[in-house]
Amino acid sequence: MADRALVGVVLVSHSREVAESVARLAVALAGGGETAPVTAAGGTPDGDLGTSSELIADAVRRADRGAGVVVVADLGSAVLTVRAMLAEDGELPRDTRLADAPVVEGAVAALVGASAGADLASVVAAAEDAYRFRKL
Amino acid sequence: MAHRDAGFVRRWLTEAARAVERDADRLTELDSAIGDADHGNNMRRGALAVVAALEKEPRTTPGAVLLLAGRTLVSTVGGASGPLYGTLLRRAGKALGDAERVADTELRDALRGGADAVAQLGGAAPGDKTMLDAVRPAVEALPDYAAAGAAAARGAADTVPLRARKGRASYLGERSVGHMDPGAASAALLFGALARVAAAEAAAGGVSDG
Numbered sequence: 001m002a003d004r005a006l007v008g009v010v011l012v013s014h015s016r017e018v019a020e021s022v023a024r025l026a027v028a029l030a031g032g033g034e035t036a037p038v039t040a041a042g043g044t045p046d047g048d049l050g051t052s053s054e055l056i057a058d059a060v061r062r063a064d065r066g067a068g069v070v071v072v073a074d075l076g077s078a079v080l081t082v083r084a085m086l087a088e089d090g091e092l093p094r095d096t097r098l099a100d101a102p103v104v105e106g107a108v109a110a111l112v113g114a115s116a117g118a119d120l121a122s123v124v125a126a127a128e129d130a131y132r133f134r135k136l
Numbered sequence: 137m138a139h140r141d142a143g144f145v146r147r148w149l150t151e152a153a154r155a156v157e158r159d160a161d162r163l164t165e166l167d168s169a170i171g172d173a174d175h176g177n178n179m180r181r182g183a184l185a186v187v188a189a190l191e192k193e194p195r196t197t198p199g200a201v202l203l204l205a206g207r208t209l210v211s212t213v214g215g216a217s218g219p220l221y222g223t224l225l226r227r228a229g230k231a232l233g234d235a236e237r238v239a240d241t242e243l244r245d246a247l248r249g250g251a252d253a254v255a256q257l258g259g260a261a262p263g264d265k266t267m268l269d270a271v272r273p274a275v276e277a278l279p280d281y282a283a284a285g286a287a288a289a290r291g292a293a294d295t296v297p298l299r300a301r302k303g304r305a306s307y308l309g310e311r312s313v314g315h316m317d318p319g320a321a322s323a324a325l326l327f328g329a330l331a332r333v334a335a336a337e338a339a340a341g342g343v344s345d346g
Binding site: 044048051054080081083085088 | 210217220258
């Protein structure tokens, strides 16, 4: 593993359980020892289903070690909220990217790449490549 | 040509919040037909938060009022309407900059820019059965505020026969036909409120010419 800072991965879902479970799954599948930082922003602060810009901003900050952060989001308001935040200056760290990726496969691919020391663009590409994991 | 100040925009958004409060159950009913039955609650939560924010942090320019309202919607709504309406208002606010009074045509241009940003954010085209089907015709009818309110209501009604191509309703395919889009319905409330506030201001003779 490289000595430099690792890219962080953030899971955004309508559901806290989904975001946290996928984060745990990604850590387990990324395997073997330390992984890159991965945080979850699921549901609303009250624990309801939905999307919270506050939780997203907090999760991105916690995953940010200076090498950038890749966000993987499920659908609807999760995607739109991240995109609306990225469109405004100062709401998220400058090196935050939303990956156009499926949640589970994208999160695993991103975390494996990030944990191996890949740079921001490569982690985004790894997550987005996950659309090509054909199952049939 | 009339000019509008921060008070006008604040009255608009306050009136819109009232309309949302009044129609929240109807919005939720529309959303339970083709969505996830949260639009009324989400919009009510956002509207209350906007009114509270504008009282707590008074703003002195139309642009700043819109920016604060937009930011509040993004952070409080919890559904897709938060970033969408938030982007509409925030982008419009940004376009108006820090002018203390803006011409009606400037407000129209700013809202048109906001609608463009919404289209870019959500990727919706006209006829996709979204809020834009009410927002676009309203913006194009400005600076005639009464016409804008009527155009938004007509735009919302015209979403009934459309097939949804965006959001959760799009998963329903043909079964989304026959229902009004909840986002278009709430957009009609927003522009209906704008028309009422402009009419009240005209009736009070409070419009300053410039």
